[in-house]
Amino acid sequence: MKTALFVPCYVDQFYPRVAIAALTVLERLGVNVDVPEGAACCGQPSANAGYARQGRSTLERFVDVYADYEKIIVLSGSCAVHVRLHAGEIIAHDRLAETAGIRVARRTTEFCAFLHDDVGVAALAGLGARFEERVAVHIGCHGLRGLGLAAPSELQIKPFDKVCAILSSVGGIELAELSRPDECCGFGGTFSVGEPDVSTKMGRDRLRDYRTHAATAVVSPDMSCLMHLDGLARRERLGVPMYHVAEVLAGTAGKA
């Protein structure tokens, strides 16, 4: 199967360690991935800010670059949701492009979703990862409700949690129970600067929940949430390290 890894713009620039970890994990699991060039972004930042029209060219570029892949693994739940929801609807200027957009939308998944659904949790034990921390997991709202990485607390459905299932394959790890496990962190893209007070308060409330439950590390499948939470935590010198799931699986978390 022709598989691609998409490294979102901010991960490429600020968190190369996360992309390297993801690539390493996929390679060790025997998944051959391309990391094609030419699409730096999926277009979500503009669209969520109300500039979907201006961001259309960015999404078109994404569709063009990934059109021939059978599986597109996105290293962020939020970007993956954007592609899945909008690639099909925005690319509509000619019939052929529309088909490519719908195809790309359907074939787009996220790193943890791919590991859980396509590779299988059983294979992850073979990675031999160890992480001796008490971990607060933050799934991120788009991965949670948009991609179904776990059962959201609002829905009355059978509980499941793909991220925790993945992390349970890691030796030495302890998962902290939180008071509000799926409350939003308050990042929200441009929301973080458009509504700075509420955004900050939401983030600080998540950090307080982590402290209350004695978490020693925060792990998430979405670095955009962590960019915000980690920024708040470092400003307040809380000393809670934050990692992507891929870093934990690759055994590189905290070993920069």
Next chain:
Amino acid sequence: MSKRAFELPVLGQSAPVDHAGAAAVFNADVARTDWHDESLWFVREKRDRAAALVSDWEELRERASAIKEHALTHLDEYLTQFEASAIANGMHVHWALDADEHNRIVHGILEQAGAHKLVKSKSMLTEECGLNPYLEARGIDVVDSDLGERIVQLRKEGPSHIVLPAIHLKRGEVGETFHEFLGTPLGMDDPIALTRAAREHLRGKFLAADATLTGMNFAVAESGGFVVCTNEGNADLGMALAPIHIASVGIEKVIPRLEDLPVFLRLLARSGTGQAITSYTTHVHGPRDGQALHVILVDNGRTKQLAREEFWGSLKCIRCGACMNTCPVYRRSGGHSYGSTVPGPIGSVLTPGLDLERYASLPFASTLCGSCTAVCPVKIDLDGQLFRWRQHVTERGYSSSTKGLAIRTSVLLFDRPRLFRAVGALARLGQRIMPRAVVRFASGVWGRTREAPVPPRESFRTWYRRERPDGRRGVR
């Protein structure tokens, strides 16, 4: 801050609502923000427990959504059917195109009967229409009889929540208000004592009323009856005593059949307050002997919203308030920060339809976390509609020019991968070599409360090109 009187929005005449600004004022009192957040989260958790006890909860939501979608797409038929059945039941039926016509009809009914004292039960529609100030200016004594509504009415504020109108107030503040207006002892803040004082005060108002006004939770086309849900029985007391009963309802509240009702009644109170059912669920099928019963069907922008392909689903709303209780932004900014009768996620998709320029900030008062959509008993895709309103706000030029410039610049870079890499490398270098204070300043609003990410020496792309020289980069 809580003392600040809430101004009722006057369409087309007021300055745009600045949600972020109002939220900043709200958040200045951290302890109070925490208290507000926790009060509403308590209700959200109560809702979760109540919903968990219903084995077919998700199926119920699906059914409720389908019934509402059917009703809304056949609204003309069901409204005229309701009108005919209601008239056959002995009700007078009026149609109001907008708030002003609604208010004139209410005043006309009161004037004709020589009524001067009106007791109302909770009706967000009359808040939306600005009925109280309209009637008061014409010499009518208007008393809101829902406890929360009465509290905010005495304080000359608007409700901050559609189900819990005084949720922004602490009991001490209620005590102060009652001391000022009802003469209760200074410093009395015991909830039971305060409720008793309110009851005594309101009993007199009920007994003296010339007319009563209620809302409707559901109007049933088939039977020509309607249902009013309350926890205080105040609507019932009003209806039982007053010689005139006016029931105002938004046209989206009509449902086809009596047998559709249980679907909604099972969802409404559980979603709103976590109760299995409201204390009073009153079915009205006609006037009492000697009573005049007037029904006013109000449009006030609803047919416009119905005509909007992207937003008509918002009219499925049954006003349970669950989206407010769950919204992490609402909980931390308070209902008044929205400057609209209906706050929270549903308010942010309904109100822009009335005046997009004035309410342009509301679709952005959200992280698009989607909790509202998941909690909504009638499955309104609230986060999707917020996203779509954002597009209309910027298309119409109501967004800030700084944000527009930032977005355009980022798109320019995203669409030029080589330039993106060059600029990224330069920016990271700058961030590494600049003093911390400079970086903090350059990171602007972000940097006020957060550190910027620690810039790595090289991007992933640079690493990948070097470390995986044979790697398939899929260059096209």
